Amino acid sequence: MIRKEDLQKFKNIKREHLKFINIDPLQRGGILPPESKKALEMWGDGYSVCDFCMGRLDLIKTPPIYEFVYDILPKFLEIDVVRITNGAREGIFLVMHSICKLGDTIVVDKNAHYTTYVAAERAGVKIKEVPNNGYPEFKINAEDYRKAIEEVKKDTGKLPSLVLLTYPDGNYGNLTDAKKVGKIAHEYKIPFLLNGAYAVGRMPISAKEIDCDFIVGSGHKSMAASGPIGIIGMKKEYEERLLKKSEKFKNKEVELLGCTARGATIITLITSFPHVVERIKKWDEEVEKARWFSGELEKLGLKQLGEKPHNHDLMFFEASKFYEISQKHPRKGYFLYDELKKRGVVGIKPGLTKNFKLSTYGLTKTELKKVVDAFEDILKKF
């Protein structure tokens, strides 16, 4: 039995974090510009974009989803065919499910996001990892893909059915030489999937230049859209396999179960897109800010792991000093979260002190200075 009194609190849920500077990498690229907040006033209802359904989400002309999916997004990603998914992970699963056979092995960078592993499990395929070079850089050497491919060939008697690279990875923000990975994959005629969840919408990226066969992006992670939504791009030659039509319902694409992101998510993806295109042009400034921030934290005795100088806003830090403090603090590891919050900063996972990741994306130098000062102030206090 549900009691009415128990439900009242659900009606009005406040988001406390809005008051703070949020350095959580998950959050930085998904913040809506004002025009998309405004769009939600009109398009929040369930199936809002389906007033003029044309039988499939991507074919809707009002609002202009069709133009967005068939003209704008292919130009943006520089790839032949694009579709909307419920997220990057759903795109990854879609590729594996339509390209690989049960029991196949695929080659994946060791820095891959957990969803790559989970999608592979769901699709019934095995993973062969391309190792990173370990502490402190954790870099993936593109050339090692060749070794991994050869090992799969030797061990299983056949080539892997897919090569995947996480670009950048979600832990260290490392940008592997994707073009080289693509070249190696194609030498073996293996299709190449680029997971661009932290790239597409943040930084310039061209599927054509990298020469990947599939690329996935994340709307909520890096394209300033309400979650969950993603995009998938593919070369024409794979369209038929990935977007196979239903036998009974001729215009429905099986892997997309007909339609994906209806409503709030697709509308914000579209209304935010002009903003996204503009912000990408300032990527150099973002990298400069990240490097500056990294330098400032290193001056305080923290150590940035991953590529140096860094090429992305997502960074991983080792902070033994904070760890030492946590050992003697009554709140243990949670002290850092508490102390940062007191200083107007959130986004480091509660409990973490020794290692944590953060992002500087879209924050002004003044805001970043405030974050640096907060870290410094906490170190001084203890």
Next chain:
Amino acid sequence: MIRKEDLQKFKNIKREHLKFINIDPLQRGGILPPESKKALEMWGDGYSVCDFCMGRLDLIKTPPIYEFVYDILPKFLEIDVVRITNGAREGIFLVMHSICKLGDTIVVDKNAHYTTYVAAERAGVKIKEVPNNGYPEFKINAEDYRKAIEEVKKDTGKLPSLVLLTYPDGNYGNLTDAKKVGKIAHEYKIPFLLNGAYAVGRMPISAKEIDCDFIVGSGHKSMAASGPIGIIGMKKEYEERLLKKSEKFKNKEVELLGCTARGATIITLITSFPHVVERIKKWDEEVEKARWFSGELEKLGLKQLGEKPHNHDLMFFEASKFYEISQKHPRKGYFLYDELKKRGVVGIKPGLTKNFKLSTYGLTKTELKKVVDAFEDILKKF
């Protein structure tokens, strides 16, 4: 090359239909109450609900997703275990993908939504249809499930691995005797999936009373939530199969790819829920309104197909008079859409005249009267 000028229009997209009475069945159950529109102001950003990530969407305590998924929703559906999906169709695929083997046959009502067929294709399972009784009722006789099961057994040498009923179906709004279907399925020890996309959130429904093993609902279709989002409920005994954990990432559920509906969709599902619980209590009034409306249209010479007297707000009409007009009208079938719109009514698919579906859900008698008058007025005009 994307030109900046081409993108400006995407920044400000208006939803024309908001001004009208919308009788599209897709839209009636997904309209946000004011508290959810308000919630979007704060929670529209990409991963908004993940500020306090606990490793998995359903475990998040702030906002109270955990309480909602583990306490409120199981009580609401009267079933053991519930999870959030990206939609009813994703829930249907999840069940098929984890319960059925490639090449299995499943038994499905002929009135099933197209996504049931597409999900089956994606999962590699075959469909055996339980026929309806044809024009004008298109009713499914629960007892015919037995016949279909026996035929599968005879033809394939084994029992179907799943029984599915669409409750109600999305064409005629017929409510088959679900309890009886469940009883037959369980006589054969076959698990029973109820597709409640047009029931859960609109009308009282109890998985316990119906005795289904799985139930799916749609947030955008019938739970006043921003799309896309759905829920899936299951009996405890199937939890391990449907929600299998990843081998490498022990707390991630493979079929959900870790997390599903983050952000705008889950927050509106929660903030709308008190409203949904209250509106369900008025289901008798909704049925009464639907029957009255059906009667009024029949007085005008339209014919309601499907169950009579009707038990759901979704209704299918045959309107030969409008069809006759369309044959002579310069706008052909589109005339009806035009004429209704002039009179403040939208939601009948542009081009349709002979047969169309609509819903009376959540509309006042005054609004419905306006719709009846519009139909009458158009008939008089031609």
